[in-house]
Amino acid sequence: MTPHYLQLILYKTRADLKVEAARGYMGMLWWVLEPVLYMGAFYIIFAVALKRGGENFVPWLLIGLVAWKWFDTSVRMCLTSITAGKGLMSQVYLPKVFFPAVVILRNTVKFLVTLALLLLFLLVYGLPMSWQWLAIPPLAALQLLLISGVSFSVAALTPIWPDLKLLMNNLLMLMFFLSGVFFDTGQLQGWLALLLSLNPMVHVINAWRSILLLGQWPELSGLLYVLFLSLAMLALGMYLLKRWDRLYPRLA
Amino acid sequence: MKPVLELEHVGVAYRRRGGGRYWALRDVSLTLHHGETLGIVGRNGVGKTSLLKVIAGIIEPDRGRIHNAGVSASLLSLQVGFLPLLTGRENAILSGMLLGAPRNRLESNMEDMIAFAELEDFIDEPVASYSAGMRARLGFSVAMQADPDVLLIDEVLGVGDTAFRRKSSDEIHRRIRSNRSVILVSHNIGMMRDLCDRVVWIEKGVSTMQGEVDEVLDAYEASTAA
Numbered sequence: 001m002t003p004h005y006l007q008l009i010l011y012k013t014r015a016d017l018k019v020e021a022a023r024g025y026m027g028m029l030w031w032v033l034e035p036v037l038y039m040g041a042f043y044i045i046f047a048v049a050l051k052r053g054g055e056n057f058v059p060w061l062l063i064g065l066v067a068w069k070w071f072d073t074s075v076r077m078c079l080t081s082i083t084a085g086k087g088l089m090s091q092v093y094l095p096k097v098f099f100p101a102v103v104i105l106r107n108t109v110k111f112l113v114t115l116a117l118l119l120l121f122l123l124v125y126g127l128p129m130s131w132q133w134l135a136i137p138p139l140a141a142l143q144l145l146l147i148s149g150v151s152f153s154v155a156a157l158t159p160i161w162p163d164l165k166l167l168m169n170n171l172l173m174l175m176f177f178l179s180g181v182f183f184d185t186g187q188l189q190g191w192l193a194l195l196l197s198l199n200p201m202v203h204v205i206n207a208w209r210s211i212l213l214l215g216q217w218p219e220l221s222g223l224l225y226v227l228f229l230s231l232a233m234l235a236l237g238m239y240l241l242k243r244w245d246r247l248y249p250r251l252a
Numbered sequence: 253m254k255p256v257l258e259l260e261h262v263g264v265a266y267r268r269r270g271g272g273r274y275w276a277l278r279d280v281s282l283t284l285h286h287g288e289t290l291g292i293v294g295r296n297g298v299g300k301t302s303l304l305k306v307i308a309g310i311i312e313p314d315r316g317r318i319h320n321a322g323v324s325a326s327l328l329s330l331q332v333g334f335l336p337l338l339t340g341r342e343n344a345i346l347s348g349m350l351l352g353a354p355r356n357r358l359e360s361n362m363e364d365m366i367a368f369a370e371l372e373d374f375i376d377e378p379v380a381s382y383s384a385g386m387r388a389r390l391g392f393s394v395a396m397q398a399d400p401d402v403l404l405i406d407e408v409l410g411v412g413d414t415a416f417r418r419k420s421s422d423e424i425h426r427r428i429r430s431n432r433s434v435i436l437v438s439h440n441i442g443m444m445r446d447l448c449d450r451v452v453w454i455e456k457g458v459s460t461m462q463g464e465v466d467e468v469l470d471a472y473e474a475s476t477a478a
Binding site: 004007008011012015016018019022023088089090091092093094246247249250 | 266305308309310311312326327329332333335337338342345346349350351352354355378
């Protein structure tokens, strides 16, 4: 990856964000409005309508949702990123990592806006700011690494094996329900707990909750697993994108 | 003279729906020397587009070899990656970078680009508001910022309205005549005679003849007339 392509990825990300903002009348306001509506819907369903959960249930739920949404949206959009770039890649040579990288960065910018809103909400809700907030940047970086690893891999594979798109849509749904967004994975025991702990997002969401809700440093063993898994998937994704670099423009 | 680019028995096959392969390019060998303009002639559908994509490094051949003396090669393409909702200026930078031009050079050449495209009053308007002619002018002006060692041209066409068509085709002719290495695909035999140093004739995916311009083109014309 030369500096030119890095610059290009950044410029294209900015350009895509601008296009997105220019599309509706309300422009960039949507970056704030969308997460507010998204979180608001869950707030109404669980806190107001179902009157569910104990103390701090709403912030507990929102933290999980925000972390999950960043992962989910990025991976879903990356599934088709290379196929969508076919017109471009048959006119000019581009290293194929360009396509998922732009998608991931675009979603990361939007996640950061959402995160700022979430932190604001937590403060208004009455949760204190703690030293553990210092762990936010490294945790976000780790999640970005995980997203990149998974996204690069699925982006590389879908054009070769289109069935992966349907498979991933269902797998992401399953992962969503098993990631502990709606329930506390810590209450499970035995083989079920072990099975669930294979899902990297379980550890990431737990870590976000430790930091933001409980004011505790996150548990490192789970995050170490996430780190190794992310690096392995990143290596796989980069390898496949490189291997099929000049094959993608020929696939219909 | 040392060749900058050499193709040996290159073939490209596409998978057919329902199995089997279709060889768009069967056996092409050619040599490009530094600073020369090499013409490629052949009927429609003989794989000229696939050949240019192989040389540009966009696709990989299924057989044969390419020797590249460390040169960059890219297709002359217009309006690459244009996003209608961005301004002309933003599109010029984005498209120029996609074509391989560094950002700082695009920024320092911006005034020239705008002047060439005759878009002084509109450059900060979204491209969606441009007429087709204005868009073509901007696309051409940006494409001229690409600076590959080997320029690949699939038909020299002027773009835009009458006046700009002349201006743009003059600009391409000027580039072809310069000291740059060029591979030129065209159906315009008269222009090929005028611009090329050597010509390759491709028939059914095979490079059947390569050499002096008049010799190859005379043979090609004799075969098409028959």
